[in-house]
Amino acid sequence: MTPRTGxxxxxxxxxxxxxxxxxxxxxxxxxxxxxxxxxxxxxxDESESCAFYVATETTRASFxxxxxxxxxxxxxxxxxxxxxxxxxxxxxxxxxxxRVAPGPEPLRIAQDRFLEKSFxxxxxxxxxxxxxVTSEAQAREAFPALGGRAVLKTRRLGYDGKGQRTVKSAEExxxxxxxxxxxPSILEGFVEFAFETSVIAARGExxxxxxxxxxxxxxxxHILRRSTVPSGxxxxxxxxAFAMAHSIAExxxxxxxxxxxxxxxxDIGLLVNEIAPRVHNSGHWTLDGCTVSQFEQHIxxxxxxxxxxxxRHSDAVMQNIIGAEAExxxxxxxxxxxxxxxxxxxxxxxKMGHFTTISPLK
Amino acid sequence: MTPRTGxxxxxxxxxxxxxxxxxxxxxxxxxxxxxxxxxxxxxxDESESCAFYVATETTRASFxxxxxxxxxxxxxxxxxxxxxxxxxxxxxxxxxxxRVAPGPEPLRIAQDRFLEKSFxxxxxxxxxxxxxVTSEAQAREAFPALGGRAVLKTRRLGYDGKGQRTVKSAEExxxxxxxxxxxPSILEGFVEFAFETSVIAARGExxxxxxxxxxxxxxxxHILRRSTVPSGxxxxxxxxAFAMAHSIAExxxxxxxxxxxxxxxxDIGLLVNEIAPRVHNSGHWTLDGCTVSQFEQHIxxxxxxxxxxxxRHSDAVMQNIIGAEAExxxxxxxxxxxxxxxxxxxxxxxKMGHFTTISPLK
Numbered sequence: 106m107t108p109r110t111g112x113x114x115x116x117x118x119x120x121x122x123x124x125x126x127x128x129x130x131x132x133x134x135x136x137x138x139x140x141x142x143x144x145x146x147x148x149x150d151e152s153e154s155c156a157f158y159v160a161t162e163t164t165r166a167s168f169x170x171x172x173x174x175x176x177x178x179x180x181x182x183x184x185x186x187x188x189x190x191x192x193x194x195x196x197x198x199x200x201x202x203x204r205v206a207p208g209p210e211p212l213r214i215a216q217d218r219f220l221e222k223s224f225x226x227x228x229x230x231x232x233x234x235x236x237x238v239t240s241e242a243q244a245r246e247a248f249p250a251l252g253g254r255a256v257l258k259t260r261r262l263g264y265d266g267k268g269q270r271t272v273k274s275a276e277e278x279x280x281x282x283x284x285x286x287x288x289p290s291i292l293e294g295f296v297e298f299a300f301e302t303s304v305i306a307a308r309g310e311x312x313x314x315x316x317x318x319x320x321x322x323x324x325x326x327h328i329l330r331r332s333t334v335p336s337g338x339x340x341x342x343x344x345x346a347f348a349m350a351h352s353i354a355e356x357x358x359x360x361x362x363x364x365x366x367x368x369x370x371x372d373i374g375l376l377v378n379e380i381a382p383r384v385h386n387s388g389h390w391t392l393d394g395c396t397v398s399q400f401e402q403h404i405x406x407x408x409x410x411x412x413x414x415x416x417r418h419s420d421a422v423m424q425n426i427i428g429a430e431a432e433x434x435x436x437x438x439x440x441x442x443x444x445x446x447x448x449x450x451x452x453x454x455x456k457m458g459h460f461t462t463i464s465p466l467k
Numbered sequence: 468m469t470p471r472t473g474x475x476x477x478x479x480x481x482x483x484x485x486x487x488x489x490x491x492x493x494x495x496x497x498x499x500x501x502x503x504x505x506x507x508x509x510x511x512d513e514s515e516s517c518a519f520y521v522a523t524e525t526t527r528a529s530f531x532x533x534x535x536x537x538x539x540x541x542x543x544x545x546x547x548x549x550x551x552x553x554x555x556x557x558x559x560x561x562x563x564x565x566r567v568a569p570g571p572e573p574l575r576i577a578q579d580r581f582l583e584k585s586f587x588x589x590x591x592x593x594x595x596x597x598x599x600v601t602s603e604a605q606a607r608e609a610f611p612a613l614g615g616r617a618v619l620k621t622r623r624l625g626y627d628g629k630g631q632r633t634v635k636s637a638e639e640x641x642x643x644x645x646x647x648x649x650x651p652s653i654l655e656g657f658v659e660f661a662f663e664t665s666v667i668a669a670r671g672e673x674x675x676x677x678x679x680x681x682x683x684x685x686x687x688x689h690i691l692r693r694s695t696v697p698s699g700x701x702x703x704x705x706x707x708a709f710a711m712a713h714s715i716a717e718x719x720x721x722x723x724x725x726x727x728x729x730x731x732x733x734d735i736g737l738l739v740n741e742i743a744p745r746v747h748n749s750g751h752w753t754l755d756g757c758t759v760s761q762f763e764q765h766i767x768x769x770x771x772x773x774x775x776x777x778x779r780h781s782d783a784v785m786q787n788i789i790g791a792e793a794e795x796x797x798x799x800x801x802x803x804x805x806x807x808x809x810x811x812x813x814x815x816x817x818k819m820g821h822f823t824t825i826s827p828l829k
Contacts, residue, residue, distance in 0.1 A: 118796055118807045118820075136498055139521045142796075142807025142820065158523040159501045396755055396803040396825060410800045418781050418825060434480055434504075438772045441758040445480045445504025458480075458504065463758060463780060465828075 115409040116182045118142030123181030127154025129446040131187035135159045137400035155447045168195045178202035185407045189215045206360035206407045211382040217260045231376045234294040241279040247292040248275040254295035257281040298368035305388035306350040307362045307402045309412045316347045317415045322387050332387045332423045362403035393442040393461040394421035419463035431457035477771040478544045480504030485543030489516025491808040493549035497521045499762035517809045530557045540564035547769045551577045568722035568769045573744040580622045593738045596656040603641040609654040610637035616657035619643040660730035667750035668712040669724045669764045671774045678709045679777045682749050694749045694785045724765035755804040755823040756783035781825035793819035
């Protein structure tokens with residue numbers, strides 16, 4: 106944990122927020138920053154970055170290019186990131202020049218499923234049972250204690266179901282380890298959950314904490330299909346979920362928006378699945394359901410501004426537009442609450458946009 | 468009137484909307500276009516243009532520079548404008564290369580108070596009584612019929628109370644004509660109104676029409692201070708105001724968002740004050756009170772997309788942040804529904820931002 110010393114002053118309108126990563130999250134962060142009168146500088150290693158189109162300035166360079174990073178840092182008043190696979194050395198390097206939030210520690214933890222789950226257990230939070238796996242033999246040995254069904258997941262770089270295999274025997278576990286490239290992994294007990302929810306929370310420079318109502322999240326082929334708010338979770342569980350997110354944010358001395366993915370099981374209650382040190386797909390509904398969206402909230406925290414009220418003015422259902430569905434844009438164009446990310450290339454499973462349907466609070 | 472021949476196809480996400488003018492209206496149009504996956508190209512003759520910071524591409528050049536305009540047009544799939552003082556020849560020139568909405572005719576009419584009020588009367592709509600004034604003598608002669616109190620207004624280039632003088636005698640009217648530069652003007656009967664409202668309406672390529680609930684508008688020093696929705700206008704007057712806006716939009720074969728400024732007098736009812744062929748300050752509340760804002764609605768019309776539902780999810784009060792008030796940004800930063808335009812220079816009377824407070828529908 107890097108303790109912060111002294112609270113930085115809020116940065117004034119007209120300043121520049123640097124954003125590492127140029128995908129849709131970076132794009133929506135840039136649009137939110139603009140609303141508050143802040144300029145943006147998007148840094149991405151991909152030439153086709155949809156956040157470039159809305160940024161004040163752009164840099165296309167590698168996240169390892171120290172010279173370009175230093176140049177970027179000097180042109181920004183604060184820097185944040187839109188995805189958790191920014192190398193943590195990149196963030197540490199930037200911190201020599203400019204304020205960066207959230208810091209490198211949440212990033213380091215969220216990048217590695219083993220560190221992440223170990224951290225959560227240290228905080229006294231429930232997770233699925235898991236074992237570190239660095240060899241076929243370890244995969245085989247770990248299996249029997251996990252109840253007959255388990256998931257092998259690479260420690261790093263997994264998302265949307267990539268880098269994981271469900272296995273039903275010790276032999277399958279060993280084989281999955283080889284198939285996923287023999288890289289450091291965890292073997293996790295399979296959780297039979299009733300439903301999946303997430304808390305999108307924010308912590309500000311002054312330790313203020315604010316959380317949006319949790320959404321009920323539905324996945325298809327491991328990709329988020331739909332988030333519904335309210336989730337139907339009973340109020341005491343909502344409060345429990347908020348408390349979990351709050352303790353995580355405090356333990357990480359976190360600044361910014363944080364997504365906490367939770368399983369609700371019939372028997373043991375709330376289990377933390379994973380944490381995302383960034384704005385999160387399951388919080389996109391806040392753009393249309395709240396006055397202060399998760400994107401604005403993140404920018405507020407990063408800029409040292411007071412957090413906004415996360416109150417919801419409407420019930421909301423957010424649906425993702427995935428892959429070739431974007432080709433139906435003429436039909437989608439009639440939707441209110443429509444957000445299209447402006448990605449040039451359609452790929453299967455690629456998130457191309459979303460739309461949120463709101464209705465009066467019930 | 469330039470009749471349109473054939474409906475253009477809606478332009479796909481990834482296309483570029485050109486915006487003439489780089490102020491806050493252009494900025495909020497660009498942000499709305501981005502939400503729909505459209506790129507933007509802002510063309511402005513001022514180097515300090517706050518819309519530049521959020522546009523995909525920018526051109527700084529004169530509105531008379533035909534070469535730069537043609538170059539701009541070739542890079543855009545549709546063009547619109549954010550202020551009514553774009554020379555109408557500029558728009559006519561662009562139309563040779565690219566689709567432009569609204570067209571030059573609404574612009575020509577809205578640029579000239581005499582043409583505007585004559586057009587309104589031709590549509591059978593009530594306005595204040597007015598006379599064309601091109602000399603001191605005409606100013607003197609026009610005065611007596613106007614009830615003892617009148618306002619001399621230049622025909623062109625007035626806004627926020629600029630280019631006008633209230634006068635109480637024929638002699639004052641003649642003097643005002645000289646003081647305002649001896650330019651073509653109108654002398655208008657002073658209207659004693661109970662309150663001022665506006666209809667923000669949109670007409671799409673297919674003739675569809677959609678109007679937001681009218682706001683009650685309060686001015687200070689001729690500058691909009693506050694818009695409140697609902698306005699308190701009785702339902703039959705709301706419908707009458709919508710019908711007026713609809714007939715104006717139809718008569719102009721209008722494509723895009725149109726602001727219609729109305730006076731409500733105790734005796735004669737609704738009177739049209741002026742029309743703005745663009746998004747309008749009194750519609751800023753729609754950013755936080757509706758799912759589809761006036762800015763998105765305008766972009767939808769310009770891009771040939773279906774209009775969005777102008778339904779309001781909340782009651783709303785929008786307040787402008789004017790001039791030096793922007794220096795209080797640290798206090799304002801706590802506001803939800805805050806929009807800061809990112810203008811570098813504060814000037815008295817300059818619109819620097821706004822904030823909208825929403826509350827549940829009553």
